[in-house]
Amino acid sequence: MNGDNEEYNALTRVLNAYYLYEDYARKELLSPRRLKWKSLTQEEQSLLPWFPEYLQVLEHCIKLNGEFTRNLATTVANDWGASSDPSQWAQCGYEDYDKVKYVFKQMLREWSEDGHEERDVSFNRIFQYLETKYPNVVERQHVKILIPGSGLGRLNFELVKRGFWCQGNEFSYHMLLASNFLLNHSYTRNHYSIFPLIHNFSNQLNRSLQTRPIFIPDLHNQTELINLQTEFPSIPVGELMSIASGSFTDLYGPDDLSISDHYSKDQNASEFRLQNANQFDIVITHFFMDTASNVIEYLKTLNHTIKQGGEWINFGPLLWHFEDAEDVVEIIKQDGTKVPTPVKGLELTNQDFLELAQNWFEFKHHEKQIEVGYSSDPKGLGGWKYKCDYWIATKK
């Protein structure tokens, strides 16, 4: 990666957020608590005799989290062609640290035993359908699956493990770097312990649970792939899995979208799009559709990249990610006119979204209001529960 300075800055800024996480966490978690403790009267302190030791435990967890994130940053910097010297990286902002915290939770969800219950609700439906539809394991290498918004790559990996050719697609460097690290730099099951729950002080049952380690990954992907290869020597296991970095519309969309942050006329993107037209047997949108600023573009992109007769599998809620965004950005329409558009403003209801989707897809299976959480602590005392839709739809 060179030449494209903006991209390089975006990448190294995220590397820096991982690298500097420990400082951030000390400031965010420890400093106010130390000051709070100091501000208490002696009598108040005597009522919480465990508090100083608790701060030490928190500090220990932050240190270990920091070792993990520095290891992640310096390791993947190399993989991504960035300087190995953190002092050369772009400065990061507060929102980057927030995203690092978010990735810690995502690791719990995607790659730990603690995330199992949440994953099973959607994953099992998808696996059961695809394994039944394609019972011959050796033949699955010819089934091309795409997963936009693939996050830390667990769903992607699980399908590859079952013999499918599966491409992930992810826009966020925070996710891309972490999935790279977990997939390529874990040398055993439960290689790493992280402490994602220290960032939550609410809804905790007790301190031991808040400061407990979460072991990741809960399976070792290389071992699993070797097992597949051993059992089915004719499967080109090494070629089944890939992750494409970029926006879904930019990499897989039709050539007539409005130019925006998520869609360009860049030569590379245009060629990639052309290659991907009518390519996929299956596209799986898993907690993804509500990340759209303009969901019509997502639907057109699905339609463009799925083969004739191919299928769209969806599982997720409609928690529109940009609902509270205040920004207005400029898009360039096909005729060259520049138009201001708010990032928010097209948050459809479930019914309107379904009707819109039927312009391109025919629904063949549909389950509604499946209750499930996302990245919640299974041992915590509260969490958001979504009522998700699950469907399989055929391209018209």
Add this chain to the structure above:
Amino acid sequence: MNGDNEEYNALTRVLNAYYLYEDYARKELLSPRRLKWKSLTQEEQSLLPWFPEYLQVLEHCIKLNGEFTRNLATTVANDWGASSDPSQWAQCGYEDYDKVKYVFKQMLREWSEDGHEERDVSFNRIFQYLETKYPNVVERQHVKILIPGSGLGRLNFELVKRGFWCQGNEFSYHMLLASNFLLNHSYTRNHYSIFPLIHNFSNQLNRSLQTRPIFIPDLHNQTELINLQTEFPSIPVGELMSIASGSFTDLYGPDDLSISDHYSKDQNASEFRLQNANQFDIVITHFFMDTASNVIEYLKTLNHTIKQGGEWINFGPLLWHFEDAEDVVEIIKQDGTKVPTPVKGLELTNQDFLELAQNWFEFKHHEKQIEVGYSSDPKGLGGWKYKCDYWIATKK
């Protein structure tokens, strides 16, 4: 109310937020959606033919919400001794509008049929206990109950309706003005229709549900009190209900807390505190304890205001309200020293909180992890579920 300029400004600023809500909602909800619509291509617009009419429906709901909040503001200004001329009121900020939105949701929870299911989980436990403990309706006027964080006063009212003497206590003007309005200016059941759900574009099943009216109040309090009076003429019904405006620690705490935003050495407050020492038979903390910045002060205040042998009933989660607050404020200790203290920093886990409480209270009944929502739309496609504790504890 005169003389105390700061208080007057705080009050009229909130009045203004209610008064100007319609403008805010137009800017927040309509403007970006109109601009978004304009930015779509003709083809995209043709895929969403219902959109322009939808904006009209939203505008209509905003107008009706605006009529309601202006009526609220001008009506209660008079009750609170503020100028009847809105141009004389203090300017409000963005966060005040956010709180108005929050009060709309709170109205759904406390005073509508749609909030019934959520209320029943906690209210029914409390009513059953108190009705069994005090079976003689006429005698209940001598049972003094306090509800800190009484919000819009529904729990308070329900206990009065059952014959108990019950004082609510609330710190937020947003809540106080709205509860005043609902309790004193509703002339029939379902007098008002509001549209609280238009502020949510995520997790909506369809547009009709998002733009549906919520009717409040779901009972007419005056009628209910007249019924009580008719059945039990010896109950001084008019004297049973009150709401004290101010912070819990300031109005009911011991005289040795650190001086802060929530605790003063003000003459009036000191006298009120003195009157309230060892006064209450029952204090009910209902979704309240986690609003503390220093929960030890809340516990000391409970201990101070509950009678010897009196009881503390608690229902709620530990979603600490100040967990994400960044501010550091100055408190003045008993010896006069000034100390900086972060607003956040003492967010105890469930177990630590229970242990701390046992310094003053003996638990006689305890149910754990009761799953329930708070201010959620029962017809929505998602919501936070708390695992709440419910207990009855006796003052040691």
